[in-house]
Amino acid sequence: MTTFTSGVSSPSPPRPATVLPCPRRESALRAGAAATARLHEHSEREAREWSTLVRRLSLEGRPGEALALFREMSLRGSDRCVHPPDGVSLSAALRCCSALGAVKSGREVHAVVVRNAERLAGLQHVESSLVNFYATCGLLVEARRLFDGMPERDVVTWTIMLMGYADCDGLEAKLSELFEQMLCSGIEPNPHTFTTVLRRVSLDWGRQLHCHIAKMSLDLDAFVGNALLDMYVKNGDLDCAWRIFRRIQDKDVVCFNTLISGYGRTGDADGLVSVLQDMGMAGFAANQATHVGLINGCASLGLMSLSAQVHAHAIVNGFGSDAIVRGALLDMYAKCGDLDAARAIFNELGTESRTLVTWNSMIGAYGKHGRGQEALQVFRLMEMAGIRPDYITFTCLLSACSHSGLVDEGWRLFKLMGQFYMIPPRNEHYCCMVDLMGRAGMIPEAYEFIINMDCEVGPSVWGSLLNSCRLWGDAEIAEIAAKWLFELEPDCSGSYVALASIYAADGRWDDADVIRGLMETQGIKKKAGCSWTEVESDVYNFRAGKTNDHQSIVGMNSTCNRLDQCLSNPAPLETS
Structure with missing residues (x-):
């Protein structure tokens, strides 16, 4: 037992380590445990705050900042006194890596998950985030390996893997096989699952999915209904598309735009105008996608009168200066044969507003009308502007050379594509x-x-x-x-x-x-092929070997007579 004295005595031999009496020792232990608990609680609170901040930055569309904060959090997590990243921050970091396409950073986050596997056991959303990261970055082999190794998979995980296949071309068979496995495993698809699969299905398979969706009464939903509508439109079945459109209860502007795109793709001018009128009567204002769909429809129809009206409609609704709309207008006038109007829009865009698509449209416009030299001139301007051509650019250029008989120039461009621009x-x-x-x-x-x-x-x-x-x-x-x-x-x-x-x-x-x-x-x-001509804003359809109605013959003869007059007399004709 240690003896405490009030005075200082003569030197004494070394004493053993101080041992407090039992009551004091227990009090000290309790104090130390309380301090450790406070430190632990503080570190937990700090970790939650960091995780919340990482998640918030990722949701606000600031992936770079969120990822930098996660790295700092991970470095702090290497200290025993600080908690390592939790499931919330890991999922947010993986979402940021997906948005940035940062494969190396995503693999680093994956390594953090592996190191903390015991603590993160049972957090299915972290495993789903890993599958989503690899699938979004196009690493489907790694994504499928993780997916197959998951002990439990919910509908979200299945949908993520299906989305990975749907985002890649040529994987429709794997998509179909995985969806069948999902149904066999007893997982019921949700609306997101159906919209994902419908993007890549054939008409026959799409009809089967339609039956499944109808049994669940999801075809009335605008989200799923529009996916069905888009599927039938892409496959050219506008009758079914129209029936789907009528069944959707709460239609939005996307549903109208999809149907407008369908009628434009099939060249149905009456349906195109009718849907636009119905859209206005339903109280929806035409947006950018609406005008692009209308313009593309006019481009496929090749009708100048309707094209001019759609152009005016875009100007009245405030989309006349929109770069995307003007790019579509350029393509529309080019396909309608009015190259002067197309070039005027091209010049109005200016160098800074011209995209690669705009340059390709102008080159293709000249090429289709046999004006190869003008197409080559636009390509030279494109090179001077520092725009790198793609494979579509060279398709338009080679086609222009073909239509203009520029054999040597075509060979030069073909070699330039592979040897200089490294485009296979x-x-x-x-x-x-x-x-x-x-x-x-x-x-x-x-x-x-x-x-x-x-x-x-x-x-x-x-x-x-x-x-x-x-x-x-x-x-x-x-x-x-x-x-x-x-x-x-x-x-x-x-x-x-x-x-x-x-x-x-x-x-x-x-x-x-x-x-x-x-x-x-x-x-x-x-x-049987057919032809049509536009005479004074009226369209006349006729085909060889078929008895045409009187109005079509009159319209055709009127146009042919005017062409004969133009050939025989270069002076401009008076329009009635």
Whole structure:
């Protein structure tokens, strides 16, 4: 026992470590435990505050700041006195990595999750965030590995994995297989699941999903209903799209825009105008997407009078100066044949407002109308502006050279694309080159060019060669091209008709009859083509071999007479 004295005595031998009496020792231990608890509580509170701040920054669209704060939080978490990141901050950090496409940072966050696996056990939202990160960054193998390794998966996790497949081209089979596995596992899809899958389905599969959705009465919902509407529109079934549209209870402007896009894509001018009127009567104002859909519809129709009205409608509603709308207007006037109006809009945009799409539209406009030199001039301006071309740019340029007979310039651009801009040629580029040589009568050279292609030859390339053979009457190479087309597109009537025409032009009537008999045997029918012309804001539709009504014949004859007058008399005609 230690003895305490009030005085100082003579030196004494060293004493053992001080041991407090039991009551005092227990009091000290309690005080120390309380201090540790206060420190622990403070660190927990601090960790929650940091996690809340990281999450808030991520939700406010400030991923860079949120990720920097998470890194600082992780460094502090290495100290024993400070709590490491929790599930909330980890999920927020992974969401930021997805938004930034920061694969390396995402893997670092994944490493933090692995190090704290025991503490984070059972937090399914963290595992779902990891799957979402890898899927969003296109790393579907890693995403699927994590997904398959999860002990429990809810509808959110399934939807995330489905979304990863839906965002990539060519993975429709995997998407379908995973969705079937989801149903077999007993997980009921939610509206987000259906909208994700509907983006990538065929018409037959889409109808099956429609039945499933109808049983759950989700087709009445504007969110799911619009996804169904978009699916039918993309597959060209506007009758079903219209029925879906009528069933949606709380329609929004997106539903109207989807239907407008559908009618514009199929060239139904009456339906286009009718939906726009219904939209106004329902109290919805046309937005940017509405005008773009209307303009694209007019571009596919090629009707100048309707195009001018839509342009005026955009100006009245305050979208005349919108860059995206003006880019669509440029494309519309170009497809309608009014290149002066298209170039005027292009000049109004200015260098800073011109996007890559705008440059491509102007180049393509000149190319389609056989004005290759103007297309090349625009491309030179594009290079001077520092805009890097893409594969679409070179498709437009090569097509322009083909329509203008610029063989040498076409070869120069084809080499420039691969050697300088490092853009690998696609089937559409090869198709343009074959058409370029074919129009110039270089049929053997075009065939040799196809044989030496570095990629798989698509039907468009063989089709271009076959058309060139028909133009120059080369039956020998035409037979080779047609043979490939019969294998690649067995149900397409165009290749059969082209080969039969070549045989007939060469006097080989028996061979032509064999091809036509082959079409009948296989049940292949040629769809009748039709033409239309616009006379004084009225559209007249007619086709060869069909008795047209009186008004169509009058309108057609009136237009032809005016064209004859223009050819015989260069003076401008007076308009009535």
